[in-house]
Amino acid sequence: MTGLSRRRLFGYSGATLAAGAAVGAGLVSVAQAGEDHRSADEEAVPFHGAHQAGIATPVQDRLHFAAFDVVTDDRARLIRMLKEWTAAAAAFTGGHPYGSAAGGLGEAPPDDTGEALGLPPARLTLTIGFGPTLFEKDGKDRFGLRAKRPAALIDLPHFPGDNLDPARSGGDICVQACADDPQVAVHAIRNLARIGFGVVSVRWSQLGFGKTSSTTPDRQTPRNMFGFKDGTRNIAGTDAKALDQHVWAAGADGPSWMAGGSYLVARRIRMHIETWDRTSLQEQQDTFGRTKGEGNAYGAKREHDPVPLDKLPADSHVRLAHPDGNGGVRILRRGYSFTDGTDGLGRLDAGLFFIAYQRDPRKQFVVLQNKLAASDHMNEYIQHVGSGIWACPPGVRKGGFWGDALFS
């Protein structure tokens, strides 16, 4: 892997290229000057570590999430691709391009597609997860992994109100790309798809234009498409105790390859914003159990004050989802707002791409969602239209690769 930053990539390789170039003068390019003075290292999130980045990491502004189907039966090819992906992910998150960039003498495609050249790392993180169908599909043990499937990696049950589109659900592998610059996130997913050609195929993908939860409670809480602050009581990325209790899988929880990993549940939640926008402020606030402006719970004064649950409407979202009403159950949320144009009726196809990380979905997401799906006042204004669950392995140690313990 090259150690060059993206800023210099084609500049460097241009010299190599010119030596055998066929189109005469003008093909040699010089190193890019790049008027952007931010240093790559300043804004790079370390790729290697005990846990994957992109979970406890302070939530970046933008998302490109992709679900892949594995299209080969060849275990060795899959492993080879995961190794290539790991090298590429380490490069991209460090602000570097993938591979030798210019493709030697110009007769080969460039290894890197190039649209992130000149852009800083933008705090890019790439987080991989393995779905139930990677371990077993249609009764078949595709890659000799069936015995390693964690019990916590369940097939999610049907929840009341679900209207899931298979074309936006599931996937053998997922990659969550988060960055402060969407071009950097899109570039990473595109290049992983390219590297994986013949091994994986993109099943679906989702862009998120604005984060709706943060893991930095000291900063301004972001707002969702209902205009409300979201994730006020989210798990802080710096709260090691809460992360160990609620987010990181422990060795005793299941298979050892997942120790230090986490389970990702994603839900594409369409928001009927035209309907919402015509309801009264009172109704909107009653739905949440919080005010729209400050975000304080009913009966509390400030956003971060303790929530007196009995002061909130019984069917309000916050009352139903609050840890105090659920035996202390918490999940780490990392969702994003999306807008995918309009539907056939002139309504914005908009909503929340919900992402939650947890130690065991059976005891966390499923418990909460069963309750919300049954009783949440908010169900009048939302519909779950996509869904997925993936086991995200622990972080990669230097020299290792994504999922190495699973495939060893």
Place this chain on the structure above:
Amino acid sequence: MTGLSRRRLFGYSGATLAAGAAVGAGLVSVAQAGEDHRSADEEAVPFHGAHQAGIATPVQDRLHFAAFDVVTDDRARLIRMLKEWTAAAAAFTGGHPYGSAAGGLGEAPPDDTGEALGLPPARLTLTIGFGPTLFEKDGKDRFGLRAKRPAALIDLPHFPGDNLDPARSGGDICVQACADDPQVAVHAIRNLARIGFGVVSVRWSQLGFGKTSSTTPDRQTPRNMFGFKDGTRNIAGTDAKALDQHVWAAGADGPSWMAGGSYLVARRIRMHIETWDRTSLQEQQDTFGRTKGEGNAYGAKREHDPVPLDKLPADSHVRLAHPDGNGGVRILRRGYSFTDGTDGLGRLDAGLFFIAYQRDPRKQFVVLQNKLAASDHMNEYIQHVGSGIWACPPGVRKGGFWGDALFS
């Protein structure tokens, strides 16, 4: 319109609300502290002026573009809406919410949907355009405007290779929302759609995640999804002479209501990036006539050096599109990359949402596009799948409204 910034909106109105509130303590919210210290004024682009903002304005990072159909026959209602839109646009671009915000006593919906609360103006610009069908549709003079239709507002001809989706083409009115924060752009379009309920309906909309052309040639040139720098020779937003010559319609050009306005052509250009990504660097560079790294034209050394057209392949994009080969014809480009998930074949639905402003499309876009559609090597890798043309009136003077000269 309130003079409050978005940061204080619901804080302020909370007090009003509490007076008549029905749900007891906790409903009063206090002014938001907002840990973001950027001043609203610092990043606001002035709304009023001789020309609409969002054309010569330095290109912002993100786009939400919406095309609307007018669903009423009532001219007075349409004018009323345009006045409301103008007030809202002035508020949003200034970093303010729309209207009285909290809806009085909580029994009414809030005037503003709220998801941009706490966010700075992010250099938001809102630019309106009127399509041919506003002036005449199915032979009908819908709003008494037929006689005012500019000759330059043509129905675009069919170009070779066009594969236009009617559901992504046309529209009686368009609004281009550009901002450095997509949440601010999406908020603006959503609220305009909401204000226009019963008068207009969103026909289609397009998010752009990264600009592909700049109007600031002194800064780093952005790259498109082919990984190439785009818009190296674009018209600079500060080049008053070039703007007068190529972008702003003059009084003598056509109807007086368009003096100081400009004609917008948008094209949704799907890029077959999986195919592109498998072609050699040489082929990619031959397609453009420029190098990928530095972006210098063949036969030139640096990106901004003069382009020796005879050194470029005859079918290269730059050679065909260059002003020197087209009698000096130039257009101001403001396009954005898009990625709208995947198509049914697992390919990224990605490309360029091309936006160009010009003084007369008959002499500019149509001339260039006829040439490109016939001969551009790049046609192997792209397809035009959406299209629209609109007449963007001049800027709004204080006290005026969008299109006031057209409707007077």
